Amino acid sequence: DAGVTQSPTHLIKTRGQQVTLRCSPKSGHDTVSWYQQALGQGPQFIFQYYEEEERQRGNFPDRFSGHQFPNYSSELNVNALWLGDSALYLCASSLAGGAGNTQYFGPGTRLTVL
Amino acid sequence: GENVEQHPSTLSVQEGDSAVIKCTYSDSASNYFPWYKQELGKRPQLIIDIRSNVGEKKDQRIAVTLNKTAKHFSLHITETQPEDSAVYFCAALSGNTPLVFGKGTRLSVIA
Numbered sequence: 001d002a003g004v005t006q007s008p009t010h011l012i013k014t015r016g017q018q019v020t021l022r023c024s025p026k027s028g029h030d031t032v033s034w035y036q037q038a039l040g041q042g043p044q045f046i047f048q049y050y051e052e053e054e055r056q057r058g059n060f061p062d063r064f065s066g067h068q069f070p071n072y073s074s075e076l077n078v079n080a081l082w083l084g085d086s087a088l089y090l091c092a093s094s095l096a097g098g099a100g101n102t103q104y105f106g107p108g109t110r111l112t113v114l
Numbered sequence: 115g116e117n118v119e120q121h122p123s124t125l126s127v128q129e130g131d132s133a134v135i136k137c138t139y140s141d142s143a144s145n146y147f148p149w150y151k152q153e154l155g156k157r158p159q160l161i162i163d164i165r166s167n168v169g170e171k172k173d174q175r176i177a178v179t180l181n182k183t184a185k186h187f188s189l190h191i192t193e194t195q196p197e198d199s200a201v202y203f204c205a206a207l208s209g210n211t212p213l214v215f216g217k218g219t220r221l222s223v224i225a
Contacts, residue, residue: 033212042120042203042215043158056212090157092213101146103213105157 002027004093004106012112013081021076021109025093031055032074033103034066037088049074050096078111086113116141118206120216127194128224135219137204138186144206147180147187148213153200161202162189194223 005024013019025032031050035043045058049068068074072093078085088110092103117140127133139147145166150158164171164178164187171178175194180187191198204216 040218042205042217043213045212045214048212058212101207101213102148102160102163104160105150107157 004029004091004104006089006091006106006109008109009107010110010112012114014114015081015083017081017113018077018079019081019111021078021089021091021111022073023076023091023093023106024073025091026104029093029095029104030072031094031096031101032068032072033092033094034074034076035090035092036060037090037108039087043090046076081113083113086111116144116206116208116211116214118204118214118216120204120219122219123217124220124222126222126224129194129196131194133189133191133194133198133221133223135189135202135204135221136186137188137206137216138184139206139214140185141206141208141211142182142185143208145209146207147178148205149178149189150203150205150215151200152203152218158203191221194221196223196225199223 007022033048034046037043047057052068063079065077088108090108092105094101094103120137148163151161152158175192177190201218205213207213
């Protein structure tokens with residue numbers, strides 16, 4: 001039973017660049033949520049994808065966008081990177097309609113913006 | 115929206131002692147409360163969760179209690195071991211709303 005996977009593991013970018021992060025959900029899951037975790041903080045919700053559409057969005061600017069593919073995998077895109085975007089980006093998968101929407105996290109992508 | 119407060123931010127206990135971490139939430143409609151353990155450089159891992167129709171749940175040395183009236187829930191770890199050292203996050207959600215996390219508690223178990 002494959003767990004949640006993310007790629008790449010680490011990424012270094014410079015200000016103004018664009019980045020794409022990828023996530024494959026746990027086998028059998030159809031919903032992917034993305035979180036940003038700054039150092040020493042709890043994860044902050046960015047958005048959630050279900051049936052290839054953004055279902056909910058947290059308090060993040062339009063520079064953050066995403067996509068979900070028919071196989072339920074997902075991408076997070078960040079444009080015009082700022083220094084403040086440096087963080088661990090986590091995706092979590094769940095089963096829509098599953099009791100409590102239990103979410104399982106991937107290992108994360110550590111993004112450093114210089 | 116939902117707001118989750120978590121206390122304490124740091125906690126040190128002697129090996130074998132118990133540890134208790136407390137969280138409060140603001141949205142009375144919240145009905146699912148997971149706890150995650152995150153070791154340094156690793157992903158948050160679900161260790162236990164509780165739903166609003168249950169007041170307490172146990173899994174070996176870990177237990178969670180929920181008081182819906184007071185809108186607070188707690189994580190209890192008994193017989194702590196050095197490998198319990200990590201950051202613990204509580205979270206809450208209601209229906210299809212996103213998970214809202216507390217700021218975390220850094221637990222250190224001193225051998």
